[in-house]
Amino acid sequence: MSPKLYVIDLSPPVRSVYLTAAALGITLEHVELDYFAGDHLKPEFIKINPQHTLPTLVDDDGTIVWDSHAINAYLVSKYGKDDSLYPKDFAKRALVDQRLHFDSGWAFLGMRNIVEPIYFRGSKTIPEYLKENANKIYNFLETFLEGKMWVAGDNITIADFSLISSITSLNVLVPIDSGKFPKVAAWIQRSEQLPYYAVNKKGLEDFKTNIDNMLRA
Numbered sequence: 141m142s143p144k145l146y147v148i149d150l151s152p153p154v155r156s157v158y159l160t161a162a163a164l165g166i167t168l169e170h171v172e173l174d175y176f177a178g179d180h181l182k183p184e185f186i187k188i189n190p191q192h193t194l195p196t197l198v199d200d201d202g203t204i205v206w207d208s209h210a211i212n213a214y215l216v217s218k219y220g221k222d223d224s225l226y227p228k229d230f231a232k233r234a235l236v237d238q239r240l241h242f243d244s245g246w247a248f249l250g251m252r253n254i255v256e257p258i259y260f261r262g263s264k265t266i267p268e269y270l271k272e273n274a275n276k277i278y279n280f281l282e283t284f285l286e287g288k289m290w291v292a293g294d295n296i297t298i299a300d301f302s303l304i305s306s307i308t309s310l311n312v313l314v315p316i317d318s319g320k321f322p323k324v325a326a327w328i329q330r331s332e333q334l335p336y337y338a339v340n341k342k343g344l345e346d347f348k349t350n351i352d353n354m355l356r357a
C-alpha cells in the first residue's frame with residue numbers, strides 16, 4: 141500500500157510534494173479532490189484535516205500530516221536513503237527551515253493573495269501593491285541565491301521544491317525580469333533540468349491556463 145496524498149495539481153504546495161516524492165523515488169497514491177466544487181470542505185475531509193488544505197498526507201500506519209512543508213520533511217525523514225534533502229545537521233537544517241518559512245510566509249502567500257481574488261471574487265487585474273510585493277519576493281530570493289546553486293547551499297533540498305513550485309506559479313502572475321533577477325532565472329532553469337521536474341510542469345501549465353481563462357472571462 142502507498143501513502144495517500146490528497147491533491148489538486150494546480151496547487152504549488154501539492155506540486156512541492158510531488159517533487160519530493162519523485163526525488164525520493166517513492167510512490168504516493170493521489171486522491172484528487174474537486175477544489176472548485178468544495179470537496180475539501182466536506183465533513184469526510186474535514187475529519188482528516190480540519191484546516192481543509194491540500195496537500196494532506198495519510199500514511200500507511202494512519203499518520204496524518206498536512207502543510208506541504210511538514211509533509212516534505214516527514215517524507216524525507218521516513219523514506220529518504222540519506223538526509224541530503226533535509227539535513228540533520230542543526231545549522232544546515234536551520235537554513236533549510238528559514239527558506240521553508242520564507243516560502244510559507246512570503247512566496248506562497250504572495251501568490252495566494254493574488255490568486256484568491258481572481259478565483260473567488262472575479263478580479264480581473266492584479267493590484268500594483270501585490271506586483272510590488274512579488275518583486276520584493278524575487279529580490280529576497282536573488283539575495284538568498286548569492287554564491288549558491290540551490291536556495292540553501294550547493295545541494296538541492298526540500299526548500300527548493302517548495303520555492304520552485306511557488307515561484308514558478310508567481311511568475312505566471314507577475315513575470316520575473318531576468319535582467320533584474322538573473323540568479324532566480326538561472327535557478328529556475330537549473331530546476332527545469334531535474335530529471336523529475338515534469339511533476340511540477342503539468343500542474344503549472346494547468347494553473348497558467350486557468351489564470352489566463354479567468355482573467356479573460
Ligand SMILES: N[C@@H](CCC(=O)N[C@@H](CS)C(=O)NCC(=O)O)C(=O)O
Binds near residue numbers: 207209
Ligand atoms: N501552507 C500550506 C498551504 C496549503 C494551501 O493553502 N493549499 C490551498 C490550495 S493551493 C488549499 O488547500 N486551499 C483550501 C483552503 O484553504 O480551504 C501548505 O504548504 O500546505
